[in-house]
Amino acid sequence: MKKLNDKLYAALLAGGGLLLLNGCGDDSNSSPAAKPEPGKISLFATDAPVDDVDAVKVTFSRIDLKPRDGDVIQIDLDAPVTIENLLELTGSTSQEIMGDVTVPSGEYNWIRLYVEGGFPDSTVTPEIGNETDLFIPGQQNGNSNGNPKSLKLTSGFTVAAGGESDFTIDFVLRKGLVKPANADYYLLRPALRLVDNQQVGAITGNVDGTVVNHPACAIYSGFGAVYLYEGDLVTAEQTPDDVYDPGIAAGSDEVDDSTTGPRPITTAEVKQREDGSYGYDIGFVSAGNYSVSYSCEAPNDAPESDDDIAFTETIAVNVVADATTNADFSEEPSEISGGAEADAGTGG
Incomplete structure (x- = not known):
C-alpha cells in the first residue's frame, strides 16, 4: 500500500x-x-x-x-x-x-x-x-x-x-x-460499523435443532439468524426489533438510524456445522454489554419496512476483549408472524 x-x-x-x-x-x-x-x-x-x-x-x-x-x-x-x-x-x-x-x-x-x-x-x-x-x-x-x-x-x-x-x-x-x-x-x-481490533471480542453459540427444525420455522428458507443489540434487553424488559431504515423507502442515499426501539447492530447467519449441529459466530464486537436474539423469520426482514418478525429467545452477554463469549439458544418458537407466504419475502 x-x-x-x-x-x-x-x-x-x-x-x-x-x-x-x-x-x-x-x-x-x-x-x-x-x-x-x-x-x-x-x-x-x-x-x-x-x-x-x-x-x-x-x-x-x-x-x-x-x-x-x-x-x-x-x-x-x-x-x-x-x-x-x-x-x-x-x-x-x-x-x-x-x-x-x-x-x-x-x-x-x-x-x-x-x-x-x-x-x-x-x-x-x-x-x-x-x-x-x-x-x-x-x-x-x-x-x-x-x-x-x-x-x-x-x-x-x-x-x-x-x-x-x-x-x-x-x-x-x-x-x-x-x-x-x-x-x-x-x-x-x-451501513457500516467501525471497531478497534485491539478492543474486540467475539460471540459464538449453538442453536438447538429443535428450534431450527420447529414446524413454525419450516416455511422459512435457511436456519434463521442471530441479531446483536447494544445493552441488556432482558433486564430492561425490552423487546428486540428488526432491521429497519426508513431512508430506503424515502429514496435517501444515507442510512437513517433515527428509528425507535432496539434495532440490531449487526446480524449473523445460523449455519449447519460439519457435525450436523447448528451455530453462529459474531466477530469484531467491541467490549461491553450486549444482547443476542434468535429468529427463524430473518428472510422476512426487509430493511425498507418495519417488519413484525418474532424472536424466540433473547440472551444478555458481556463481551470481553480478546475473548469469546458463548450464548446458546434452546427456546422453541411459540408462534410465527409471516404466515404461509413467508418464503416469498425478499430478505433484508
Missing part, C-alpha cells in the same frame, strides 16, 4: 494546525517540543450476511481520512483492492483493505471508502439470476460528474502515536444492500 512521504506528512502537520507546546519559562529559554510522532493505520473488512444473494464483490480504489484538527488525507491505493465475496468474511474472518499506512497521530472524525462501481469491479450474484452491477448511490445514473463515489463512515477513531492502529469495518449488508424496485442493479449504502 502507498505510504505518505515525509514531505506530505510535514504539509499535513502544517495545514492541520497541530500545535507544538513550548516549555515553561521566558521566550529566550523556551524551545519547541518535538514534532508529534506519527502512527500507522490498517483497515480490514468483514461482513454481516444478507439473504437471497450468493456473492457480493466490491473493489476499493482510495481511502480518505479526516483528522479532527486537520485537512483530509487522501490515500490512493497502489492498486485497487477487490474483495471477491463479502459474504465469505463472516464471524471473525476479515480481509485487509489498507495496511500499515503512516499518518499523523491523533483523533479522526471519519473515513471514506471509494468504490469502483459496476461490472466487473463491483457486482452482486443473486441466488436466482445472473451477476449484476453493484453501485454506490449515484453511480447507477452515470451522473458522478467525474467525481468517484464513496461510503462515509462517521465513527470517530484514534491513531496512536508511534504505534499501529488496526480497525475492522463491518459491512452490515442486511441493511446496506438494496435492490431498487424494477431495477437491474443493486445499491450499497453506508
Whole structure:
C-alpha cells in the first residue's frame, strides 16, 4: 500500500494546525517540543450476511481520512483492492483493505471508502439470476460528474502515536444492500460499523435443532439468524426489533438510524456445522454489554419496512476483549408472524 512521504506528512502537520507546546519559562529559554510522532493505520473488512444473494464483490480504489484538527488525507491505493465475496468474511474472518499506512497521530472524525462501481469491479450474484452491477448511490445514473463515489463512515477513531492502529469495518449488508424496485442493479449504502481490533471480542453459540427444525420455522428458507443489540434487553424488559431504515423507502442515499426501539447492530447467519449441529459466530464486537436474539423469520426482514418478525429467545452477554463469549439458544418458537407466504419475502 502507498505510504505518505515525509514531505506530505510535514504539509499535513502544517495545514492541520497541530500545535507544538513550548516549555515553561521566558521566550529566550523556551524551545519547541518535538514534532508529534506519527502512527500507522490498517483497515480490514468483514461482513454481516444478507439473504437471497450468493456473492457480493466490491473493489476499493482510495481511502480518505479526516483528522479532527486537520485537512483530509487522501490515500490512493497502489492498486485497487477487490474483495471477491463479502459474504465469505463472516464471524471473525476479515480481509485487509489498507495496511500499515503512516499518518499523523491523533483523533479522526471519519473515513471514506471509494468504490469502483459496476461490472466487473463491483457486482452482486443473486441466488436466482445472473451477476449484476453493484453501485454506490449515484453511480447507477452515470451522473458522478467525474467525481468517484464513496461510503462515509462517521465513527470517530484514534491513531496512536508511534504505534499501529488496526480497525475492522463491518459491512452490515442486511441493511446496506438494496435492490431498487424494477431495477437491474443493486445499491450499497453506508451501513457500516467501525471497531478497534485491539478492543474486540467475539460471540459464538449453538442453536438447538429443535428450534431450527420447529414446524413454525419450516416455511422459512435457511436456519434463521442471530441479531446483536447494544445493552441488556432482558433486564430492561425490552423487546428486540428488526432491521429497519426508513431512508430506503424515502429514496435517501444515507442510512437513517433515527428509528425507535432496539434495532440490531449487526446480524449473523445460523449455519449447519460439519457435525450436523447448528451455530453462529459474531466477530469484531467491541467490549461491553450486549444482547443476542434468535429468529427463524430473518428472510422476512426487509430493511425498507418495519417488519413484525418474532424472536424466540433473547440472551444478555458481556463481551470481553480478546475473548469469546458463548450464548446458546434452546427456546422453541411459540408462534410465527409471516404466515404461509413467508418464503416469498425478499430478505433484508
